[in-house]
Amino acid sequence: MGTRRAALYLRQSLDRAEGIGSQRDRCTALANARGWQIVETFEDNETKASKARGSNTAWSRMLSRIGKDFEVIVAVDVDRLLRSIKDLSTLADLGAQIVTVDGEIDLTTADGEFRGTMLAGIARFETRRASERQQRHKAAKAARGEWHGGTPPYGYERDPETKSLVPNEKEVALIKEASTRLLDRGQSLHSIVVEWNDRGERTRKGHHWRQTGLRPILLNRSMLGETVAGVRGWDPIIDQQTFDRLSTLLTDPTRKIVHSPGANGGKRSLGGGLARCGLCGKPLITHSKATGKGKGSSTATLACLARVHGPDPENHPRVERVRTRDGRRVSVWEDTNRVSIAHDPTEEIVFEKVIALLNDTERWKARMQEKSPKDENTLKALEDRQRELNAELDGVGRSVMIGAWDERKGRTEVERIKTEMEDVNRRIGDLIGKPQLNAIVQGGKLENWREWPPLDRRSFLKLVVDRIEVFPYPDGAPRNAGWKLNETPEQAAERKALHHARIKATVESRIKVWSTWGALI
Known part of the structure; x- marks a missing residue:
């Protein structure tokens, strides 16, 4: 029989009982003393043997090679190799021979399997007893109002001197921003995480923010300074009323994420169903429309899209029209009276109408004096x-x-x-x-609306506007300024200015704003 082939298995748990280097030296010395050839070394660092070890661990890779590349597994002791009867049975079924620095266990024999079962049972007993002891210790600390250890909850960090939790200023600022935007500005979790990611905010682990990560943070009672036992143990970073309202808002079963072609409408103030088709009453969808001014050129547009709302023979009947495609004239069926309008100019007109109304309204002036x-x-x-x-x-x-x-x-x-x-x-x-006006309108100056974030503009309009109706472009109304021969620059500028004034008047006639303040703008 030739030289036996051996594999070393080295494992360091979270408790760091014995380092990988020390284990390697002791196992190598044993294999060399027996005259065995070490063909592979398997290392699991920061891995617990009391829990299932997945396919990405050295343990799993070692199992697939037993009997093929080596016959013997060398470890410091059974505790380093395994801590469950299940893992022992797996090795026994594979016919492994285990040699530890403290002794040898041949799982191919009844005596060896019995001894291994006893040692694995003792290891499991020690593991569970230690776990129960740690749980009792943590529960006792929580009952006394002390931090029980582990990773501090978001918004806090561990004071190295007092061992207690203290607020983390950067994380607290994000929590308070999120609560203000949810409760005072009527924004969604989705809009918050999108903006945070766009401006470079990252989670504690450096990842992008997601709704599934932010939501449990805002529902964690540790923000009230409470331990898991409900005992006040450290300084709160949020008041009880705010926490209760966040909990009510975020646990409401009617709140759900809607995935549709118009789901990005919240990025624009008139999106999200605020603007509607004047003919069929369905929401105008925010999308990008090519401008024809070069590759990648597009403008934000509000449109009553057939691919979203489906056919509507009553309000948007289909007609056959002749179009030119690839130099050929072809007949196509198209919906008529489908509304399509550029978002930004429409937003300008809507805000002009709203501001004109509110500045002449005594109710508005009184409302701005306090918070609803x-x-x-x-x-x-x-x-x-x-x-x-x-x-x-x-x-x-x-x-x-x-x-x-x-x-x-x-x-x-x-x-x-x-x-x-x-x-x-x-x-x-x-x-x-529900959005609060004074949280959106800083100092009551409506004329500064262009400086507000798009989501604040939308929240403001939702407070003072019921709906915005947009109608199709009138037949025969001027569209393009065009150009004329033998025209001086001054004449062209004058003609274009007059044309743009007519265009604006045409666009304004297409837009009706129904206000919650009791007036049709």
């Missing part, structure tokens, strides 16, 4: 009633438990409370996240 007092007072009253209903529900349970009420009366009362609670929750949901 009516809505805020209504919301607080609803939240108080919500707490009262929860207390009543608990009281019904206690009454049934002690026998003061029978089950029939208890069920009737529970149904009454739940019905009212559903109505209260719905009304709270309608108010939470």
